[in-house]
Amino acid sequence: MLIFDLAIILLASKLAGDVSVKLRQPAVLGKLLIGIILGPAVLGLITATDVLEELSQIGVILLMFLAGLETDADEFKRTGKASSFVGIAGIALPLALGYGAGMLMDLPPLESIFLGLLLSATSVSISVQALKEMGRLKSREGTTILGAAVIDDVLVIIALAFVMSLAGGDVNLGVVILKKVAFFAIGILAAWKLVPLVLRLFAPLRVTESVVSAALILCFAFAYMAEYTGVAAIIGGYMAGVAISFTGYRHEVTEKIETISYAVFVPVFFTSIGVKVEFAGISSQLGLIAGLTVVAVVSKLVGSAIGAKAAGFGWRGALGIGAAMVSRGEVALIIAAIGQEAGLLQPDLFAVLVVVVLLTTIVTPPMMKWFFGDQADGGQEKAEA
Incomplete structure (x- = not known):
């Protein structure tokens, strides 16, 4: 029953977040792990349903909307070069290593390219919360991460359309690019x-x-407009937040939306990620899961860090940016589902990649804490989720 599920999720997520903070970890890590405990993988108290997924989608959109509201427009302009370097380098290395991993697994070249493309995706919704908790969302690093995520999303979706057209799917690359341009222009x-x-x-x-x-x-x-044109919905929510941040209503909207979001929708989003984890049937694939997880984490961490270093960041800050880009989140899961439907991912590999994506999401907050923890410029913000 949804009402019971919500009561359990809200209670467990708040307590888990508090425990995580006491252990000197980002609160969001506790939310992710408690989802695994509550879900089918351990206790089975909560199951993934369509309604829970819709509430989760609202949660991640609102989270990115708040990130947009808190974006420093002047800093955003100053970090355009850095965001471009991070976004592009953070795609190039995962794409190359993912393709290499696919070839080592004896996958056909096109399927190997798709694997590399999937590992190139980034979803910074988890990173946004970790940045908020560490007081770094409005920093140069935080703004660079948000800008790089937008660039990453657009480039990966366009590349996906190209791969799908090669696979014989009913995809017109020109139309795909035109829709992206139309979304950002409008x-x-x-x-x-x-x-x-x-x-x-x-x-x-x-x-x-x-x-x-x-x-x-x-x-x-x-x-909705972003999702309709093939750009992730979270980018649309973020853009709306940035737009409102230029108006005189910014503080009123931020205060009220934070209350709505962190009271219900955002905890559901964080917890639902863990709920999706299922260990049944993957025991024979643990080696593959471990190998692909290492490739996913190292390629994005190093690739994005190289881009940040080239843009003038010190190594510690660059690695912190790289760590924030590691989470593949819902963007990679969507790409995986598209690949399975198009026959570019076999069912057993699809199950493995779902676990890999979830693992990249779970390791992101503690990695960010490691690189950013002692650099917090505003102290740790109240851990809300």
Whole structure:
């Protein structure tokens, strides 16, 4: 029953987060691990359902929306070069090593390329929360990570369309690129002209929380438009947050959305990641899982760090940025599902990669803590999730 599931998730996630902080780890790590304990892998109290998945999707969109609200626009402009270096280098090395791993596994060349492409994906939703807890979301490193994630998402989706066209799928690469360009062109125009107008129109309405409702409408509209054009919904949510951050309603929206998000939706998102873990049937694949996990972690960590170092960061900061890019999250899971449907991933390899993706997500927060922990520029923020 959904109501019971929510009660268990909220109770367990808050307690697990507190324990994680007491152990000097990011609170988000506790949320991820408690999901595994609650899910089918251990206790079986919570199962992955469509409704839980939808609530989780709302949670990650709101999390990225908040990241957009807290983005320093001036810092974002200054880190454009660094974000580009990190995004591109963070794709190149995983793509190359993933392809090499596929060839060693005797996969056909196209399937090997797809494996490399899947390992090139990044989802920084987990990293965003870890950055918030460490007080580094608005830092130069944090802004670079967010910008690199946008670049990574766009390049990987375009490359995916190219691979799918080679595989004989009904994919027109020109149309795919045009849709991405259209999203960013329309999105930027809407952020500039439409977002302030909508907020001003809603502000005088004689109903409760009209401005916050308008902000949520914009957030979900941007997220839908992004998903419709093949860009991840979280990028749309992030763009809406950045747009509102330029208005006078920024602080009001941030305060209210944080309450809504961290009370219900964000804990569901973090916990649901762990709930998806299932160990049945993979005991014979542990060696492959370990090998691909090492490739996934090292390739993204080193590739992104090289890009950050080339952009002028010191090695510790560069490795911290690389660590934040390691989580593949829901973006890689979506790509894996597309690959399985297109016949580019066999069912047994699909199951292995789901576990690999989840492992990259779990190891990301402690890695970030290791590289960023003693550099926190604002002290540890309240661990909310």
